[in-house]
Amino acid sequence: MKILICGKGGSGKSTIASLLAKDLKTKGYRVLVVDTDESNYGLSAQLGLKDPKELMDQLGGKKTVVDKMWSTRSAGEKAAIFSESWSIDEIPSECVSKKDNMYLLQIGKVKHFGEGCACPMGGLSRDFLTSLKLEPKDIAIIDTEAGVEHLGRGIASGADVILLVIDPTYESIRLSEKVSAMAKEAGKSVHFILNKMDQATADKISGKIGKESVAAVVPFSQLVQDKGLSGEELDTPVAGIANITTFVLNALQGGTN
Numbered sequence: 001m002k003i004l005i006c007g008k009g010g011s012g013k014s015t016i017a018s019l020l021a022k023d024l025k026t027k028g029y030r031v032l033v034v035d036t037d038e039s040n041y042g043l044s045a046q047l048g049l050k051d052p053k054e055l056m057d058q059l060g061g062k063k064t065v066v067d068k069m070w071s072t073r074s075a076g077e078k079a080a081i082f083s084e085s086w087s088i089d090e091i092p093s094e095c096v097s098k099k100d101n102m103y104l105l106q107i108g109k110v111k112h113f114g115e116g117c118a119c120p121m122g123g124l125s126r127d128f129l130t131s132l133k134l135e136p137k138d139i140a141i142i143d144t145e146a147g148v149e150h151l152g153r154g155i156a157s158g159a160d161v162i163l164l165v166i167d168p169t170y171e172s173i174r175l176s177e178k179v180s181a182m183a184k185e186a187g188k189s190v191h192f193i194l195n196k197m198d199q200a201t202a203d204k205i206s207g208k209i210g211k212e213s214v215a216a217v218v219p220f221s222q223l224v225q226d227k228g229l230s231g232e233e234l235d236t237p238v239a240g241i242a243n244i245t246t247f248v249l250n251a252l253q254g255g256t257n
Contacts, residue, residue: 001252002129002140004156007165008175009146012195013037015224016165017143018046018234019241020248025102027245030138032088032096035106036125036155037145038118048233049097049104056108056124058095065120081120082127088138118145122153130158139248148175151182161251162190163215163244166205168197176209191215193244216243 003020007013014037021031035043044051056062065081088096088103097104107128108121125142134140142159144150156162164179166172176192183190192209194202194217202217218240227234 001134001138001160001248002132002142002158003161003163003248004142004144004150004159005163005165006144006148006150006179007146008167008169008171011146011165011167011172012218013146013165014040014043014046014143015228015234016163016193016195016218016241016244017141018043019238020244021047021102021141022234023241023245024139024141024248025100027249028137030088030101030103030135032103032105032132032134032138032140034125034129034140034142035104036121036129036150037143038108038110038121039145040143041109042228042231043143044097044104044106045231046228046234047097047099047102047104048235049099049102052097052104052106053092053094054106054108055095055128056121058092059124062108062115062120065124066116069120069123081123082131085131085133086128087133087135090133119153122150122155125150126153126155126157129155132158139252148178148182151179151186154186156183156186156188159188161248162188163193164190165193165195166209167195168201168205173205173208180213189213191247193218196220215247216240218244 005013005017021033024031107125162183164176180190192214206214221238
């Protein structure tokens, strides 16, 4: 199963991805966390893992990937950036950080002033995730950049479940409408994680976005915030995460559309 986690900046996408990965690991699943956010540098710390070699660098760097994109376009062909079909075990060892049954792969990061857009990272993410082979007890969690650009790039095409993290802001509510519409165009449904809010606020937002689409409510945690500020691993249980895990496992068994 491939789970795409999206949302606006600051909503808690990486936090939810990290906590969900850890909880699924305790349930006996092998979890690959795929970091497709080219501007987020904190996910590895939350997972308690080191930064692996980026897949973009493994393929020769951004310039090599861009050159490949342009060469195929000039030939009138589809720009296939990545043509391998790897299982988790086949990913080059230098491209994954691992602890027990949890793995981290990073697609690529923007590192320099004026280096250009992140389109090559988006294309590489789409091709890698579409061709990624998973065993029955494997789950891939894809942490995306803020907003909807990843949907515009087609990254969600290979996802089995789309989870949109919503924090208590008007921007998140508006984003939920846009993401739902774009996902529908792709033949996908979206379910919502209401994050960093009390039950009263969650009830208000559920009334606006549709209670039937809410997978879980995760309350604000001062401990999570403090660990995030200091770059520490998120290694303590958080209320609401078990409900996300239950939702995911139900979807894995075919109980969620």
